[in-house]
Amino acid sequence: MAMLESDKEERKAERERTLAERVPPLQLSGLSVQDLQNLCKELHQKIDVVDEERYDINAKVTKNEREIQDLSQKIFELKGKMKRPNLRRVRVSADAMLGALLGAKVKESVDFKANLKTVKKEEEKKEEVTDWRKNVDAMSGMEGRKKLFDAGQ
16 A cells, blocks of 8 residues: 555656646736736647647547558458358249258158148037026035035046
8 A cells, every 4th residue: 555655646746747847837926918918829829739739639540540440340351251241032932942951852742731640629518508596506505515526526
C-alpha cells in the first residue's frame, strides 16, 4: 500500500511540474484593459491552434482505424475463411429424392400404402345416458360407495 501511495504522489508532483512548464502563470494584476484584451486574443489564438491540431490528429486516427479494419478484412479473406454463400433451392420430385437417398434399391415408383399395416378400430363402448337424478339417489350413502368399490374390482 505504501508503494501505491508513493506512486500516486510521484505522479501528482510530475503532473504539476509539467503543467508549470507548459502553462506559465498569468500575471493579471496591474494590466490595463487594452493589455487584458490583447492577452485574451493571444489565448484564443492558442486555443484555435490546439483545436486544429486535435481535429487533425482525430482525423488521422479515424483514417488509420479504417485502414486497419480493411487490411484485417483482406487478411481474413486471404486465409480462406469466408462466409458461405446462401444455397439456392432446387425443386426435386419425391421419387428423385428417394432415388438419391436410397440409391439403386428403389424401384421407379414406391407404393407406401401397400407396406402399411392395417389396424382394426374397436368400437368404443358407449355408456347409457340415464337420468342423473336416479343415479344420484342410487349412489348416495354407504351402499352407493360399496357399489363403486365392487365395480372397481
